[in-house]
Amino acid sequence: MSILDDARELAASGPVCDACLGRAFADRSFGLTNAERGQSLRIAAALDDDEPYDAVETEACWVCEGECARFDEWAERCAAAIDDVEVETYQVGTRAPPLVEENEILLREGAGLPDDAGELFKSEFNREVGKRIGRLTGTEVDFTRPDVQFLLDIEADTIEAQLNSAFVYGRYRKLERDIPQTEWPCRECDGSGYKGKELCDYCGGSGYLYEESVEGFVAPIVMDVMDGVEAKFHGAGREDVDALMLGTGRPFVVEIMEPRRRNIDVEQLEGDVNAMADGAIEVEGLRLATYDMVERVKKLDASKQYRAAVEFDDDVTDEDLQAALDELTGATIKQYTPHRVDHRRASITRTRQVYDATGELEDARHGTVEIHGEGGLYIKELVSGDEGRTNPSLAGILDTGAVVTALDVIAVEGEDESFEDDDFFKD
Numbered sequence: 518m519s520i521l522d523d524a525r526e527l528a529a530s531g532p533v534c535d536a537c538l539g540r541a542f543a544d545r546s547f548g549l550t551n552a553e554r555g556q557s558l559r560i561a562a563a564l565d566d567d568e569p570y571d572a573v574e575t576e577a578c579w580v581c582e583g584e585c586a587r588f589d590e591w592a593e594r595c596a597a598a599i600d601d602v603e604v605e606t607y608q609v610g611t612r613a614p615p616l617v618e619e620n621e622i623l624l625r626e627g628a629g630l631p632d633d634a635g636e637l638f639k640s641e642f643n644r645e646v647g648k649r650i651g652r653l654t655g656t657e658v659d660f661t662r663p664d665v666q667f668l669l670d671i672e673a674d675t676i677e678a679q680l681n682s683a684f685v686y687g688r689y690r691k692l693e694r695d696i697p698q699t700e701w702p703c704r705e706c707d708g709s710g711y712k713g714k715e716l717c718d719y720c721g722g723s724g725y726l727y728e729e730s731v732e733g734f735v736a737p738i739v740m741d742v743m744d745g746v747e748a749k750f751h752g753a754g755r756e757d758v759d760a761l762m763l764g765t766g767r768p769f770v771v772e773i774m775e776p777r778r779r780n781i782d783v784e785q786l787e788g789d790v791n792a793m794a795d796g797a798i799e800v801e802g803l804r805l806a807t808y809d810m811v812e813r814v815k816k817l818d819a820s821k822q823y824r825a826a827v828e829f830d831d832d833v834t835d836e837d838l839q840a841a842l843d844e845l846t847g848a849t850i851k852q853y854t855p856h857r858v859d860h861r862r863a864s865i866t867r868t869r870q871v872y873d874a875t876g877e878l879e880d881a882r883h884g885t886v887e888i889h890g891e892g893g894l895y896i897k898e899l900v901s902g903d904e905g906r907t908n909p910s911l912a913g914i915l916d917t918g919a920v921v922t923a924l925d926v927i928a929v930e931g932e933d934e935s936f937e938d939d940d941f942f943k944d
């Protein structure tokens with residue numbers, strides 16, 4: 518059977534529109550719409566047969582029941598749905614009416630073609646409506662992670678425009694102690710602020726154990742600027758609540774759900790956040806990031822650099838301290854899960870590397886040490902020994918009690934590569 522014979526068979530099944538006819542041959546040639554394929558075949562058959570050419574009104578088509586005449590209409594509805602929303606990329610998904618899907622199979626079977634000859638109704642719909650959306654809105658199709666995902670339900674006659682999240686990357690410094698990284702709901706009232714009808718005593722009715730958090734300073738402002746419905750804060754690890762985060766700061770990503778604005782001025786955002794935080798925290802290097810940056814921030818192996826104020830139980834000489842720090846430099850530390858760490862976490866012995874340890878004494882009982890170590894190294898325990906659970910430790914080597922009285926993180930950097938890789942930014 519030639520392609521013209523197949524086309525004649527298909528067309529003979531009843532009124533079949535050009536698009537539905539051409540769709541059975543969608544894998545033939547390039548640069549044509551299915552409607553162009555269908556019309557050309559119909560013309561070629563008429564010429565070959567030397568019969569009058571009979572155009573078919575799309576509305577009369579028994580296969581798509583006229584839906585192939587509505588590409589423009591659907592595209593206009595999609596464009597209207599994002600009229601006041603900022604998007605650069607889109608993707609279209611179509612839920613085909615079950616009856617049309619059955620008709621497509623009947624059409625092919627009737628002409629002796631495979632059930633899946635050419636392409637599906639919904640594939641053509643996605644492409645044809647998509648092209649028109651692109652023209653109407655000046656946006657581009659993106660099959661991976663578009664800014665907006667349209668879902669056309671032909672039978673229900675509805676469209677959904679799902680806005681995908683937008684992401685802002687940056688680094689934060691925490692300049693005051695007792696600020697957690699993320700909002701910390703009160704455990705007594707589960708964050709509601711109430712116990713029954715009474716205000717919760719434990720948190721004073723705020724619903725939070727700490728009034729301020731890094732997330733609380735940053736996320737609401739980003740959400741406001743991007744006009745989203747919800748924000749999530751993703752940090753590259755976290756420091757203790759009572760530790761400062763200094764130096765180059767800690768990488769984070771704020772994710773904004775269903776943002777209506779994406780092309781925001783990150784420099785102005787940075788200024789706004791820092792003005793509102795009023796010295797409690799600072800952010801820098803804000804940039805628009807891709808979806809993949811969330812996982813990068815959470816999963817990239819990072820080394821940490823700490824500065825700890827240490828108090829000793831006995832007098833320590835500078836010579837002893839330097840010798841102990843030399844011994845720790847390059848050492849592999851065995852750490853059994855510390856007591857203070859979440860007890861739901863499995864207790865295991867982990868090994869972590871100390872890359873560098875330096876320090877100096879203020880007096881015989883007080884000093885400051887700086888430790889650069891592998892991610893996951895517990896610094897308070899490295900100093901104290903955690904009653905023998907961490908080995909070796911500063912206290913163990915010096916053979917005296919040692920405790921961290923103040924801890925600052927001064928750098929969080931990728932072990933093998935920088936967090937700030939251009940592939941993960943949108944600007």
Ligand SMILES: [Zn+2]
Pocket residue numbers: 533534535536537538575578579580581582583584585
């Ligand atoms: Zn049709």
Ligand SMILES: [Zn+2]
Pocket residue numbers: 703704705706707708709710711717718719720721722723724725
């Ligand atoms: Zn409470």
